[in-house]
Amino acid sequence: MSHALTRRNFSLAAAALAAPALLSRAALGSDAKIDLVHLFSGADHPIQKVIRAFNEKNTGVIVVSRQDGTTYEAITQKAMSSIAAGRGPALMTTGWKLGDFAKRTLGAKDFREIFGVDRTAALLGQFRPRIRPLAEIGGVPIGLPWSMSTPVLYINQTLWTAAGLDPAAEPKTVEELYPMARQLQDKTGKQGLCYEVNEWLPQAFIQNAGGNVIDANGRAVMDSPAAIKGIEAFVQPRRDGLWRVMTISEMLAAFQAGAIGVMASSSARQSGVRQAASFDLRLAQMPGLAGHNRRMNSGGNFLAVYSGNKEQQEAAYRFMQFIASREGFEIWLGTGYLNVTTNDIPVRPGNEAANAQLEGGLTSETIWPGARGLEALTVHIDWITKIVNGTVSVADGLRGSRDAVEKLTAA
Amino acid sequence: MTAAWRRLGRSPWLFAGPAVAAAVAFVWLPMVATFGLSFIDWSMLRQEATWRGITHYSGTLANPDFHLALGNTAIYLAALLPLQIGVPLALAFALVRVRAGLPGRIYRTALFAPSVLSFPIAAVVWLWMFNPTVGVLNTLLGHVGFAPQRWLTDPDLAIWGVIAVAFWKSFGFNLLIFLAALANVPADVTEAARIDGAGPFRQAIDIELPLISPALFFAIVTTVIIVLDEIVGAVDVLTEGGPFRMSSNLLYFLYERGFRHFQFGEAAAVAVLIAAMVAAVTWAQFRFGERHVHYD
Numbered sequence: 001m002s003h004a005l006t007r008r009n010f011s012l013a014a015a016a017l018a019a020p021a022l023l024s025r026a027a028l029g030s031d032a033k034i035d036l037v038h039l040f041s042g043a044d045h046p047i048q049k050v051i052r053a054f055n056e057k058n059t060g061v062i063v064v065s066r067q068d069g070t071t072y073e074a075i076t077q078k079a080m081s082s083i084a085a086g087r088g089p090a091l092m093t094t095g096w097k098l099g100d101f102a103k104r105t106l107g108a109k110d111f112r113e114i115f116g117v118d119r120t121a122a123l124l125g126q127f128r129p130r131i132r133p134l135a136e137i138g139g140v141p142i143g144l145p146w147s148m149s150t151p152v153l154y155i156n157q158t159l160w161t162a163a164g165l166d167p168a169a170e171p172k173t174v175e176e177l178y179p180m181a182r183q184l185q186d187k188t189g190k191q192g193l194c195y196e197v198n199e200w201l202p203q204a205f206i207q208n209a210g211g212n213v214i215d216a217n218g219r220a221v222m223d224s225p226a227a228i229k230g231i232e233a234f235v236q237p238r239r240d241g242l243w244r245v246m247t248i249s250e251m252l253a254a255f256q257a258g259a260i261g262v263m264a265s266s267s268a269r270q271s272g273v274r275q276a277a278s279f280d281l282r283l284a285q286m287p288g289l290a291g292h293n294r295r296m297n298s299g300g301n302f303l304a305v306y307s308g309n310k311e312q313q314e315a316a317y318r319f320m321q322f323i324a325s326r327e328g329f330e331i332w333l334g335t336g337y338l339n340v341t342t343n344d345i346p347v348r349p350g351n352e353a354a355n356a357q358l359e360g361g362l363t364s365e366t367i368w369p370g371a372r373g374l375e376a377l378t379v380h381i382d383w384i385t386k387i388v389n390g391t392v393s394v395a396d397g398l399r400g401s402r403d404a405v406e407k408l409t410a411a
Numbered sequence: 412m413t414a415a416w417r418r419l420g421r422s423p424w425l426f427a428g429p430a431v432a433a434a435v436a437f438v439w440l441p442m443v444a445t446f447g448l449s450f451i452d453w454s455m456l457r458q459e460a461t462w463r464g465i466t467h468y469s470g471t472l473a474n475p476d477f478h479l480a481l482g483n484t485a486i487y488l489a490a491l492l493p494l495q496i497g498v499p500l501a502l503a504f505a506l507v508r509v510r511a512g513l514p515g516r517i518y519r520t521a522l523f524a525p526s527v528l529s530f531p532i533a534a535v536v537w538l539w540m541f542n543p544t545v546g547v548l549n550t551l552l553g554h555v556g557f558a559p560q561r562w563l564t565d566p567d568l569a570i571w572g573v574i575a576v577a578f579w580k581s582f583g584f585n586l587l588i589f590l591a592a593l594a595n596v597p598a599d600v601t602e603a604a605r606i607d608g609a610g611p612f613r614q615a616i617d618i619e620l621p622l623i624s625p626a627l628f629f630a631i632v633t634t635v636i637i638v639l640d641e642i643v644g645a646v647d648v649l650t651e652g653g654p655f656r657m658s659s660n661l662l663y664f665l666y667e668r669g670f671r672h673f674q675f676g677e678a679a680a681v682a683v684l685i686a687a688m689v690a691a692v693t694w695a696q697f698r699f700g701e702r703h704v705h706y707d
Contacts, residue, residue, distance in 0.1 A: 081455070084458070247564055259544040385653060389654060389655075
């Protein structure tokens with residue numbers, strides 16, 4: 001049977017095709033769809049599992065995973081365009097260091113304004129009291145603190161024991177660690193120690209010596225006597241020939257290949273390093289400095305809401321409720337991030353050291369203030385790199401950093 | 412309007428229209444917008460603009476990081492231009508004189524292969540080779556008694572690491588151009604030179620080089636643009652401009668201002684300055700270089 005293509009038939013067919021698009025989504029009973037912008041690669045990454053588990057619950061909200069880059073800066077840059085066009089992502093993983101920028105420039109929403117004070121308290125109440133303030137910028141809660149890591153020691157246990165070191169020994173201070181790294185290097189011929197050269201790990205040394213990078217008033221104080229002492233301890237292994245300076249990706253490759261005895265890096269790298277390593281791996285707490293109280297820092301990202309659409313904000317709330325639940329967070333811990341909720345979830349094997357560090361109390365990652373805060377961060381890393389390379393002395397380098405950062409944060 | 416034009420009616424506009432519209436929308440308007448943006452501070456999100464006059468230009472020109480990027484760009488150009496032209500040219504002269512059959516074709520393909528790789532993929536391979544602890548380069552150095560090097564984190568070496576990768580990655584493209592140009596040199600001309608007693612070197616310099624000068628000129632112009640422009644991919648993946656900006660170049664400086672620090676006004680000023688420099692260099696190439704080109 002055939003039908004002639006008349007004007008009437010054509011109009012009917014076109015109307016039938018267009019009708020679903022013209023009917024409101026509510027009338028059709030379809031789900032609210034929100035984007036979650038993030039930087040995590042891999043179809044099997046826990047973020048995909050969290051999203052899948054939530055979507056399978058058929059709550060009326062569908063979360064769409066959108067990996068817009070592999071760095072916080074890259075996803076932020078893309079988000080800026082969509083926010084400017086009025087279609088900001090409902091949710092985006094936002095690096096702690098970008099907190100001030102997210103609030104001032106990107107317009108991350110104040111949870112109390114979009115969810116109400118009580119519902120915000122109920123949502124954030126699922127997180128540990130000490131953690132909640134970390135997702136507040138200037139006292140304003142703008143994020144769900146779901147991804148928290150901390151610097152830890154990754155120990156190649158095979159080399160460690162081959163060097164005759166006590167297999168269970170855990171150095172409490174760098175003064176204890178450095179002779180152990182020396183012994184490992186001398187006995188095995190492998191590189192004893194490697195640190196990340198960035199702003200984050202040096203922050204741990206500065207804080208553990210009693211200093212700060214930026215103080216509570218937003219002033220650059222990274223050249224205080226305490227900070228100088230901390231960075232002196234940081235660069236000591238390079239001066240002693242224990243640490244051959246390399247990029248983070250080079251360090252990871254070399255450690256995973258079994259060529260480095262001990263490396264200090266983020267606890268969030270744990271699952272990746274463990275997968276790639278063909279030796280016994282042990283994680284230990286990041287050592288402090290002798291004679292000083294431990295004061296370790298955290299890192300990672302928080303989830304912030306950028307959409308101005310009420311329906312999208314409501315959908316984001318429902319997803320964040322799931323994330324904060326025991327079920328949602330248990331899946332998320334597969335990343336190596338820490339359990340910062342009040343949910344009683346057993347610590348995953350391998351995460352004990354990072355978890356112990358969390359229990360001991362963590363400060364926030366440095367949040368770089370001002371419209372030029374991100375530039376200040378880059379400048380600070382440049383000065384740290386110069387110090388590590390021996391181009392300038394520790395005192396001169398930190399003073400140079402403070403001068404440059406002061407100019408930029410005041411701009 | 413002439414009668415000939417009138418006879419054509421609307422046809423020329425219909426044919427040229429889409430291309431002109433695309434050029435206006437995606438080239439000319441962004442260029443004008445970038446120029447305008449360089450005089451203001453613009454908040455993309457608040458859609459607010461604050462007039463800054465020439466502050467972004469004076470600030471950029473006084474910025475030590477800009478000077479460093481400019482100096483590094485000169486080093487990249489000074490190192491890569493002779494390498495990217497000289498080595499492929501010498502290889503092309505050698506390869507056209509060898510009749511090696513299938514192995515020869517495989518060898519030529521191998522030389523060209525890196526050119527079809529994307530910079531990020533090539534850089535990942537090189538990151539392994541450069542690794543100071545497990546990389547093949549330091550392993551080889553160790554076998555001949557040299558100390559291992561920090562190829563990408565030593566401030567004196569990093570720029571040369573990027574240059575090495577950029578050279579390896581791109582020289583095959585020019586090799587292909589030169590091989591094609593040499594293949595088109597009339598055999599009777601070189602034959603006559605040979606009969607007159609010219610040796611291979613003399614033939615190459617006095618006969619073939621002038622005859623392939625248009626290809627040579629094209630290669631020089633495009634290589635300058637590649638060095639100024641495309642090398643930013645290698646810089647980003649290998650060193651991110653580090654350590655402490657020592658391997659950065661002008662385009663990476665622009666990228667950082669715009670897309671890492673989100674200072675769009677300053678980034679626009681840098682873009683205008685780079686465009687002016689590239690235009691000046693290209694003009695100089697045509698003004699002083701083209702006179703040596705033989706198109707007949």
